[in-house]
Structures are given as C-alpha cells and as structure tokens.
Amino acid sequence: MNETRRDFMRKTVGASAAAAAGGTLTGMSAESYNRVKGANDRIRVAVAGVNARGNALAVNFAALPDCDVVHVIDVDSRASAKCVKNLEKAQSFKPSVFGDIRKSLESKEYDVLVVAMPDHWHAPATLMALQADKHVYLEKPCSHTPAEGELLVAAAKKYKKCVQMGNQRRSFPNIVRAMEEVRSGAIGRVYFGKGWYARNRAPIGVGKVTPPPDWLNWDLWQGPAPRKEFKDNLIHYNWHWFWHWGTGEALNNGTHMVDLVRWGLGVDYPVKVSSYGGRLVYNDDWETPDTQTISWEFENRSVMTWEGFSCYGRGQEGQSVGVILNGDKGSLHTGANGYTIFDLGGKEVRTVKTVSRVDATDSQNPSGKLDVLHIRNLFEGIREGKSLNADVESGHKSTLLVQLGNIAQRVGHTLNIDPATGHIINDPEAQKLWSRSYEPGWEMKI
Numbered sequence: 001m002n003e004t005r006r007d008f009m010r011k012t013v014g015a016s017a018a019a020a021a022g023g024t025l026t027g028m029s030a031e032s033y034n035r036v037k038g039a040n041d042r043i044r045v046a047v048a049g050v051n052a053r054g055n056a057l058a059v060n061f062a063a064l065p066d067c068d069v070v071h072v073i074d075v076d077s078r079a080s081a082k083c084v085k086n087l088e089k090a091q092s093f094k095p096s097v098f099g100d101i102r103k104s105l106e107s108k109e110y111d112v113l114v115v116a117m118p119d120h121w122h123a124p125a126t127l128m129a130l131q132a133d134k135h136v137y138l139e140k141p142c143s144h145t146p147a148e149g150e151l152l153v154a155a156a157k158k159y160k161k162c163v164q165m166g167n168q169r170r171s172f173p174n175i176v177r178a179m180e181e182v183r184s185g186a187i188g189r190v191y192f193g194k195g196w197y198a199r200n201r202a203p204i205g206v207g208k209v210t211p212p213p214d215w216l217n218w219d220l221w222q223g224p225a226p227r228k229e230f231k232d233n234l235i236h237y238n239w240h241w242f243w244h245w246g247t248g249e250a251l252n253n254g255t256h257m258v259d260l261v262r263w264g265l266g267v268d269y270p271v272k273v274s275s276y277g278g279r280l281v282y283n284d285d286w287e288t289p290d291t292q293t294i295s296w297e298f299e300n301r302s303v304m305t306w307e308g309f310s311c312y313g314r315g316q317e318g319q320s321v322g323v324i325l326n327g328d329k330g331s332l333h334t335g336a337n338g339y340t341i342f343d344l345g346g347k348e349v350r351t352v353k354t355v356s357r358v359d360a361t362d363s364q365n366p367s368g369k370l371d372v373l374h375i376r377n378l379f380e381g382i383r384e385g386k387s388l389n390a391d392v393e394s395g396h397k398s399t400l401l402v403q404l405g406n407i408a409q410r411v412g413h414t415l416n417i418d419p420a421t422g423h424i425i426n427d428p429e430a431q432k433l434w435s436r437s438y439e440p441g442w443e444m445k446i
C-alpha cells in the first residue's frame, strides 16, 4: 500500500474510532460519518469525461455508501468544475481535479477508473487503466472498432482486472427476470428479436474551423485519434455523428437494445449482417446515419433487427426505446425495467411493471438509481470475484454486432461472418474498417 492510501486509511479509521468513542467529528454530518465508518472496505474511484454521462455516473458512484470519488478527470475545465460541485453535495470531501488522464493514472489513490469519455477514447483509456492496475467501469460502446474490442477482452484477462461495460440493463431486476422467463420457455423457442431507438435530434449545421476554446485541451480531447482541425459544431456531444471519433446512433443507443436482443436470442456471433439507411433528413456535417435498419442472421435459425431514428421521436409501442422477442409460443416486450408477455394471438398474458424511473430520452442519466445496481455488481466482482453482469467479453460481443452493422452500412453490402469468431469473411473492403489508425505515439499495445 502506498503512502497516500495508508494516510487516508489512518485518517478514516481514526475518525471512526473517535466517533465510536462518543467523540464528534467537526464539520461532518451524520451521513458523512456513516460513509466514513466502513472506510477500510471503501472503493475509490476516478471518473474521466464528466460533461454529461460521466457527471451523472460520478454522482451515482458517490451515492454508494462504500464508495469515494477521489479524482475527476476532464480536458474541459468547466465540466470538471461542475462535476466537483455536484460531488461536494454527494460526498463529504472534494475530489482532486486532473486535466491529463495519464497523470491521474500514476496515482495509487484509487481502484477503479470510470471511462465516460468520447468513444475514440474508450479502449485506449481502458487499456491504460488496466496497465496502471485499475479496474474499469467502461461506458458503451466498449470500443471504437472491433480490433479494439478484441484487444480489451485479451487485456482484461492478461491484467486480471474487472471491466464492467455500461450496459446497465443487464443489472435491472425486471430485465433479468424477463430473460429468465425467456430461458424457461415462457414464449417457446425464440427465433426473432427486434430493438429500436427514436429521438428527434436537431441538425448540427456546417462547422467553421476556429481556434479551440480556452477551456478545452483540444489536443488531449483528440488523444489517440489522428489530428484534425477544431470545428465549432463538434463539442460537446455532436462528435457522436462523425466516424473519426463517434460511432453513430447505432452504437450510441443501439448497443443497449441489441445487447438485450442478443441476450434473449442466446446468440454470440452472426453469419450475415446487412444495413440500410443514411443521413436522410438534413444536409449538414453529420456523417453517420440518422435513419438505419440493421439485420443479423444467426446459425440457430434466428434473426435480429435494430431500427434507429435520430430525427423522429415518436418511437414504437409507446416507447422511445424497446425490444420485442418473438417465440413460437408468444412474445415478450421490454426495454425499460419491466416487461409484458403476449400469446401468439397478441393477448396479454402477464405484465411486470417498471418500478424505477427509466427515461431513455434523458441522455445523461436514463436509468437513475438503477445504475447503482450495475455499479454494485462491479464492486462485488472486485471484492468477491463475483461474475460481472456485463463483463467486457459480453460487452464486446454486443458492441461487435453493431460495429459489423455500421461496417455493412459504410461499404454498402451484406457481410459474411464466421460464427465461431465474429470475423468478417473474405471481404478486404470491409476488413479495412475492422481497425483504425492512431495518432503516432498513441497506438494500443497490450
């Protein structure tokens, strides 16, 4: 144990002892004291990328009584300041702020890195964290390319660390129950699954090349991605719609539903993947599809589809995101933390209601308190070796399905896939998109 951590332990154990002996802890509320009580078992966390999702996650991590968020990392000084303010309300001390993730990772003050940076950073930051002896909570998609996903699966094994992907629905109690119903035959043999996402997003216009704002370290924001000039319509969030950094709506929101359909069908890798769509609604800089249908065929006589609508918010079946699984005895509808089973004639058989708030249109914190269950599962993995509900191997399989969909979309033809490995068969054009190039010096090496 390093010096800093030992000091921290001494301080907190001392504080517990003082309170146990009837002493008071100056400046500490009862809530703060309770949080310090189990200090020996506390898990310390750093959160990287705190403008939106990372800010929500930082607060959700801090909500756990045995967790401290000790570092906040961002290249946007305004985002860090906002997150620190929110954390000061959620825990009894102020976290340290870092602009450079590499500096933060040198510290032994924490056990877990939360990666909520843009997609091109996901795999490189996770690998850096594993090499710095940290566990990782990794937002979806787990990688920018299939090659990065495979590398992360190997790295998690090599460095013997937990990597939980932010497919939080894998820990929602009623989704788990729905999948148990499917496994136990409630809808018979499942042969078809469909997921969707709908959101009415505004156009992003045509960006102007400008100097980056003074609150942003543009060089470090780009990090592993080859350098480009800064444009005024990229940051924050709109980078999602550029292939250089983002992965489109399919991996932004499709990953969640495709993961549930894959779970319901009980499949890993497909034999065929096709995709249709494009930037159909507006003429602007947005490169990825705003309207997209991806289809996958599997060896076990099953088919999956995902429909993404970025410029049409009405959704389907009364839900902006959702999943339907068809079996030969009935169907199951889900998406949030609840589900309904129908018979083959469409008559409702059973409904299990959503008990906690899930709002898929909330792009920062769609599932509020339910996230805590997913975080708790990571902590059990770290402390007790319990299996993770969304380990990086499972996360990679779901991410890969959607990545293959995007590759099919970009090359404009159906891909043939080896169902044993998920690899593209005999297609040099598609194979070029299996991996990416890196800014020199930022290549990923296990």
Ligand SMILES: NC(=O)c1ccc[n+]([C@@H]2O[C@H](COP(=O)([O-])OP(=O)(O)OC[C@H]3O[C@@H](n4cnc5c(N)ncnc54)[C@H](O)[C@@H]3O)[C@@H](O)[C@H]2O)c1
Residues within 6 Å of the ligand: 048, 049, 050, 051, 052, 053, 054, 073, 074, 075, 076, 079, 099, 101, 116, 117, 118, 119, 121, 139, 140, 141, 166, 167, 168, 220, 221, 222, 223, 236, 237, 238, 251, 252, 363, 364, 365, 366
């Ligand atoms: N699981 C979920 O429900 C869910 C919900 C929303 C977003 N997400 C994921 O979270 C990620 C972030 O999404 P967002 O909407 O918050 O994006 P965003 O653009 O609003 O925020 C990204 C943040 O990362 C920061 N960043 C960039 N480079 C950095 C670096 N080198 N070091 C530290 N910080 C850096 C940016 O400055 C920004 O503050 C995405 O990958 C997204 O897919 C997941």
